[in-house]
Amino acid sequence: MNNSMIARRMQRVRPSPTATISDRVRELESAGKGVINLGEGELDFATPERIGYAGIEAIIHHQTKYTAVSGTAELKAAIAHKFVRDNGLHFSAQQIIAGNGAKQLIFNALMATVDAGQQVIIPAPYWVSYPDMVTLAEGEPVIVATEEQHGWKLQPAQLAAALTPESRWLILNSPGNPTGAVYRARELAALAEVLVDHPQVLIMSDDIYEPLRYGQTPFATFAEVAPQLADRVLTVNGVSKSHAMTGWRLGYAAGPRWLIAAMQTLQSQSTSNPGSISQAAAVVALTQPQDFFTEWLDKLNQRRQRVLDMVAATDGLSAQIPEGAFYIFANCQQLIGRTTPQGKPLADDKALAEWLLAEAQVAVLHGSAFGTPGYLRIAYAVDDTLLDEACRRLQAACGRLG
Ligand SMILES: Cc1ncc(COP(=O)(O)O)c(C=O)c1O
Numbered sequence: 001m002n003n004s005m006i007a008r009r010m011q012r013v014r015p016s017p018t019a020t021i022s023d024r025v026r027e028l029e030s031a032g033k034g035v036i037n038l039g040e041g042e043l044d045f046a047t048p049e050r051i052g053y054a055g056i057e058a059i060i061h062h063q064t065k066y067t068a069v070s071g072t073a074e075l076k077a078a079i080a081h082k083f084v085r086d087n088g089l090h091f092s093a094q095q096i097i098a099g100n101g102a103k104q105l106i107f108n109a110l111m112a113t114v115d116a117g118q119q120v121i122i123p124a125p126y127w128v129s130y131p132d133m134v135t136l137a138e139g140e141p142v143i144v145a146t147e148e149q150h151g152w153k154l155q156p157a158q159l160a161a162a163l164t165p166e167s168r169w170l171i172l173n174s175p176g177n178p179t180g181a182v183y184r185a186r187e188l189a190a191l192a193e194v195l196v197d198h199p200q201v202l203i204m205s206d207d208i209y210e211p212l213r214y215g216q217t218p219f220a221t222f223a224e225v226a227p228q229l230a231d232r233v234l235t236v237n238g239v240s241k242s243h244a245m246t247g248w249r250l251g252y253a254a255g256p257r258w259l260i261a262a263m264q265t266l267q268s269q270s271t272s273n274p275g276s277i278s279q280a281a282a283v284v285a286l287t288q289p290q291d292f293f294t295e296w297l298d299k300l301n302q303r304r305q306r307v308l309d310m311v312a313a314t315d316g317l318s319a320q321i322p323e324g325a326f327y328i329f330a331n332c333q334q335l336i337g338r339t340t341p342q343g344k345p346l347a348d349d350k351a352l353a354e355w356l357l358a359e360a361q362v363a364v365l366h367g368s369a370f371g372t373p374g375y376l377r378i379a380y381a382v383d384d385t386l387l388d389e390a391c392r393r394l395q396a397a398c399g400r401l402g
Contacts, residue, residue, distance in 0.1 A: 036393070054284035072280075114134065118167075124143045208237060208251070235255060249274060299384075306384075326379055350369075365377040
């Protein structure tokens with residue numbers, strides 16, 4: 001390939017580290033290594049059967065043509081129903097758009113609203129794609145480091161200090177990737193209070209992990225908590241994580257009409273509508289009983305405990321108990337600087353993750369990929385036996401560090 005032909009804007013975007021690690025795992029697997037991948041951001045469960053059948057029926061009934069760019073009327077009604085049922089939020093069809101995953105909607109929203117030099121406040125640790133999407137839109141990511149001791153949540157004073165006349169967005173993600181942190185309504189209300197005096201700022205609430213919460217952890221979303229700011233809030237969600245449908249590529253967003261219209265214009269010139277088959281399946285996912293969650297959450301809860309036990313038993317690792325999602329964000333600062341049995345000192349979290357992949361054949365992601373060095377993200381959405389083996393290998397490998 002001739003590099004001189006690559007557009008300058010490509011200098012502002014890096015390949016997603018999550019995709020890179022998955023490629024590396026596939027490479028090792030094809031070389032016959034028994035790698036266990038705890039780097040992947042998706043549930044191992046099968047898409048519930050009745051949702052799958054809705055997709056098959058859509059094919060049989062020839063629902064296989066273009067649809068409206070922002071989604072079929074049936075899907076929009078199902079999305080509106082979901083927002084009323086789960087969040088007490090009321091949206092008209094013009095305030096809703098479906099896309100190829102939540103990722104496309106976040107991308108479209110930023111592309112449609114961020115001008116060169118405008119700032120987007122992103123609390124760290126963050127989902128890997130936010131900053132690159134902002135820079136691709138010629139905006140400036142303003143990374144605000146949250147603290148483990150604050151449960152990885154943005155504090156109102158931090159928000160106040162980060163705001164400038166150039167601020168265009170604040171991005172919130174709860175339950176959070178990679179920390180599993182879940183904001184309470186009162187915490188969102190306190191952030192809303194700061195934002196009242198900054199009418200130039202839009203708020204993106206990325207709720208993609210909404211139902212994946214443990215114990216009695218309640219859910220709150222920004223638009224519900226701060227109705228006075230509702231005309232500045234984009235609520236993003238999807239069926240990828242909630243319904244084990246990552247491959248179906250179906251996400252949705254709801255917010256002010258002008259913003260949804262702009263996102264729709266952009267989508268009309270890129271991908272058009274999300275797949276008609278996925279839309280039909282998502283109608284069922286969003287409207288039919290969500291009875292599978294109890295079993296899923298039980299399983300995930302046990303796995304979460306398995307990893308927390310491993311972390312507690314491993315010298316040099318520690319972690320907060322995450323309230324949601326399917327990740328443990330483990331502090332590995334005490335392992336940095338230690339020496340491998342091969343005699344190599346581990347310079348940082350990336351070196352540690354690489355060594356764990358080579359030594360224990362377990363893939364985890366380094367915290368610096370999420371803007372927070374000194375941590376490892378361990379995804380526990382894998383089969384129990386594999387997870388057990390992975391935990392044993394990780395603990396044993398860390399024990400070999402000098
Ligand atoms: C925080 C967060 N938002 C959005 C997405 C994108 O989800 P989708 O599969 O719907 O594009 C992910 C996927 O990893 C995520 O972790």
